[in-house]
Amino acid sequence: MNESLQNKNSLNNKKSAEVRFIVGIGSSAGGLEALRTLFGCLGQNVPMAFVVVQHLAPSHKSRLVEILAQSTHLKVKEVEDGERPETSVIYITPPNADVYFENGHLRLMEPHLKIGPKPSVDFFFRSLADNFGSSAIGIVLSGTGSDGAHGVRAIKAAGGFTISQKASTAKYDGMPRAAKHTGAVDLELSPEEIAQELSRFGKIPRRVQREKSEPADDDHFDRIFAILEREKGACFANYKPSTIRRRVERRIIATRCASIKEYAEYLQNNPAESSNLFQDILISVTAFFRDPEAYEALEKHVSEKIQAKQNGDSFRCWIIGCATGEEPYSITIMICELVERFGKKLSLQVFATDLDETALEVARRGSYSRASFDKFPPELREKYFVTYEDQLQVRPFLRDLIIFSRHNVIEDPPFLNTDLVSCRNVLIYFNQSLQERVFKTICYSLGKGGILFLGRSEAVSGHASHLFQVQDKEARIFYSMKERSGTILPVLKAGYSDMPNPGEKKHAEREESEAELFQAMIAGFAPDSVIIDETSRVKHTFGKASEYLSFPAGEVTVDVSRLLPDEMGKELPSLLYRVSKSLGSAQGKQHEIKQNGQLYLVQMTVAPLKLKGESKQYLLAFAKSPKLPEPAPAYTSNGKPAEERTRELEKELISVKEQLQSIMEEYQASNEELQSLNEELRSANEELQSSNEELETTNEELQSSNEELTTLNQELNVKSAELQVLYNRHQAIQNAIAYPLLIIDEKLNLLDFNPSARHLLRISESDIGTQLRSIPTPLDFTDIINAVGKALREQKNSRFQYQTKDRSFEIQVQVFFGEKNTVAGSVVSFIDNTEISMALDEARVIKSRLASIIDNTPAMITMKDLSGVYILANNRFCEVMGKKPEDVIGSTDEELFDHVIAKQIRDTDFEVLKQDEGLQMEESFFIGGQTHVWTSSKFTLFNARSRPYAVCTISLDITERAIRERQLELFRHIISSANSGAVILEDSGNGLAVSFCSEQLCKLLGVNSSDLLGINLEDFLHSIHMQGKPRSVSELAKAIEESREASFTFTALMPRGEELTFELRSAKIDSFDDIKSHIILSIFDVTERLKDQQIILSQQEELSRYARFSALGEIAAGISHEINTPLNVITANTDILQRAVKMNKLNDHLVIQSAQDIETMAKGISNIVRGLKSVAGIDPGTFEYASMQKLISDALKICQLRIQRSDVDLQVEMPNGDLMVRCYAIQIMQVIINLVNNALEAIAGTENPWIKIVLKEQDEKVCVTVTDSGNGIDASLTEKIMTPFFSTKKMQNGTGMGLSLSRAIARRHNGDLVVDPSAPNTTFRLEITKDQSRSMAV
């Protein structure tokens, strides 16, 4: 919906939402909750204004408006003086003010009561009722006290609707209950239900005020009245219709019936509802001295009356519709005061009657709330009431003056001879005719000049107005006009309780008019009769039956037998009896009556009336006939003429009758009074009885309670004794505890302590109960207090260390719990742990010291448990092993090192464990790429139970030292075993002296080393038996001493006669630091070497000789082989030829073939020879220039045949011209032949064999490379093949010396023969230096 439309709607709503109901809500303690719920559940559109009267402290700034505004959509505001209530608004009464309505406007005023709740709910409700009547809805919510109880009655009386909060839903049920007790509450609901109910109110269609009733409704109303009359014996037919309707409607709403019809059904089916309806109709509001001005006026009139009385007279007073009794008490008080004032001694009788039993009970109780006394003169209050808290109780003497009883003023006969009748706010309920009747009744009741006191809005009107004279119009005081009390009472109309058909009830008024019609008819034709019921009550009269009826003095009755003249009255019962038995009619005898001076005879006939319904009714008909004059009277015993006597007697009789009558009347009256009293007493008695029963019950209960208490007491005694025992034990324990103990409650107060605590903390009994904080002790409690506080909060025990000057304690805070598991306190104990603390501190220091040592020592320290897991490894260990500490600890040797090392380590561990003492050993491991040597100490660690638990190893790295030692060892060994002597001379102050002499030298010289020790250099040199003496010994010695290094060679004659050659080397080391200066002499026996050299020289000679031979040999071998093969072919061929001849297979082809073969072979042989010749022409021993090209081609000639025969492709690359080289030509040729032969052998039989020979000049060298189609030689074989006797194949060339010799030749020529391993094919390279100027070794 867009805004404008919304506005329009709301405007419309506003217009149509007239305030149809004003809802007054009274509440006190607990009311806020109820209000919030109530308003929270209310819908949006309720055509009501709400006024909240919430008891507030006068000084308190109320936030009620804000709080309630949060709970509801409705507008909430504080009451402003003079404002008109609007619909859907909640008005909140401000504190310290009373709120009320005036002409429909809200008004505020100062609280009218000094004492009592403010604002006053009763006060407000009364004004609400006065202003809005049936539009008022009163709601009493939670609260203590009884404010509002009065108020709801007022609202009800005004035709409004009342609701009280259901006691079970109210936080405080005082007010709702009090309201309910007044009987003036229509509904008891929970706040949510109240909201619902209010919404329903809003939905009830607006009722147009009707003066006349709808026919259909009338039927239902009749039915309702009939039910009501039957149940309650009260007929409301003549009550003001509007009033009755409203009341009925209220009940309809209260019972949630949808219509009058439904309610009539409901009423029919629920007997209890009749009581509710009854109550509702009767509800009226009353107060003490209601309308005080009227009372003042009344007082004047009554005082006149009282003053006129004599001592001993009675003052009778009748209050009609006394309701809850305020009025009778008020009037009685007034009268008492007057009586007292005028000092009269009168007997005061006050009859207070009402239809409403409930109200009468209240009246009888005589207990009223304070609030009722707001218009009460204070001085009288004290006099006539006893104050009990907020209730005032009528004093007994006052109570005794009043008789309360149930009385229906319409039906029941009145009290007689009353001085004052008060009938206030009763007649307003009655219609005109009823009112008239009541007036007549009252008139009847009052004595001469009796006072009628009416309610504010009432007046004597209509037909009865002639009965009274207005005395005070304002105060509604009237005087009775009649002479004396008791005239003909107005006849009573018949009721409706026996209508045959409930559905055919007619309305009272209409009935009346119809009845009058009938009356008229019957009056004409029917005999004078009355209809009576089985109790002889007159129901109806026809004709002039009233002539026969007269009312006696005293309490009026409608028992017809009393209304009839004596004789007839006495006869009636028997007639009735006869009728009831025979079911026919019964006729009585003739009776004589006097009417208007005439004598008549009357005969009664009683006949049963056959009517539907249960109750029996009878027709009592009167037949009148005139009395015939009597015959002449006879004389009487008096002597007087009989007539005269008769007359006299008659007169006497009449007067006696009259007297009797009056006596009877009086008797009747007192009887009535007695009856009334009796009833009163009976009810009082019953009350007392019930009270008594209650008391008895209470007494029983008390008795049993008493029993229980006694038992409980016994139990408690036992418990108490046990408790005492426990307490004693507890104390003993507490005191026995050697360490200080404090017991603290949850609020940190000291509860108890033990002797140790007393001493330590300097506390005494006087400190018990005080806050821990405030106890004067020498110790600082701050930490303790904090810890305790924390422990209490978190409900967790704690402990912490606490230091005093000289001792340290472990403080334990233990929380303990009370009932319901809540923290009740804590126990604080101080456990002295000074020694332990110090020990711990020391241990800590030691531990850290130890750790520091372990970590910083250069030694490696490890500890392993029995399973070999490392539990400690210091930094050094980790460094050396190249591991991280976290990797080492928790691992085993197997995991950290390789298997070998690990085993090594573990084995030593087991060794150690086997024995008690530790082991010292040297270990060496290969770790991290180098060998480490350590000196280790391994030992077992024992635990507290002397069981081994770990092996500890401490190792110092002595690798370097070990290496050095070993080196030294080696050195010594080397020296010792070397074929030399070593002598060390040291200068230890006395000049150089031998400090060491090697074994070998000693052996050689044939001396012991000890002989040589200590001698000086010269002597030593002498001892060597030097021969030759090129220089003198002393010169030698000098040379040695002066120069840093020197060497000499000499020969010496050995003791065994052989001559040896020695080489002497000396080294001098000057002193530095703390190393003394010394000389080291190395003496080498070079004899063998020289010999060897010579041998080598001679060997070389031989070798070259051999080479020469071998060269020739090579060639020879080569040649022989070369020649051999062709020779084989030749012989084979000759063989072929011979055989062919023998076998006659010779043919030309064969001959030619063979011949060719032979020729080829022969040519080859001649080539070889030619080659040989050229070779032979060369002087093997001359070292001359030769042409490399020629050499190569000559060599090739020698190999040519073979080359041809093996189908090898030969390539030769040689530069043009002659490359002259000085060399031994034969030898070079030999090399080339060797290479070519080798190549030929290697590739023979392979596919596509070829040999390539290349000659080139390179730098200063000449190179000849011989490459064959072979795959190259394996690199690892390269060197080997150069060695003598090595050949991968057969030593075809005889000695196999080929390559090595060739190499030797090359070398001799300042060159070399090498294999080129990188070449893809086998390649030999011969290099010869061109310039052979350098001399060669021969």
Next chain:
Amino acid sequence: MSAYEKSPPSIILVEDDHSLARVWKTLFEMLDYKISCFHTGLDLLRHAHEIGNYDIVITDYYLPDINGVELIKEIREHAPSIPAIVLTGSHEEFIKDAVKKVSGCHILYKPLNMADIEEKLAEIFSHTSE
């Protein structure tokens, strides 16, 4: 005039000198020997599966890739009982020893003529014909 009752033996000849091989072949065939020539040990071994079809192997000692004795040992893997003759020009002891060590292996010295070969063949096969 065959010296044999049966047909003349079939021969495998291993000789690296092509000329010589050719001449021998001519000679043997003239004498109605069935003969197959190979020039290297490898060459023969490639045809190892055929060796069984022959009666004898005659090989040079000095071959380019293997010596004759070794070759015979190799052959024996394929034909365990085939006789063999080793030809050599060298009278070295070690060759003699090597040949002796191999059963069914004989030696002949170069230069030789047909008569020497025939004599040896008869000697070998007279044993076998028994």
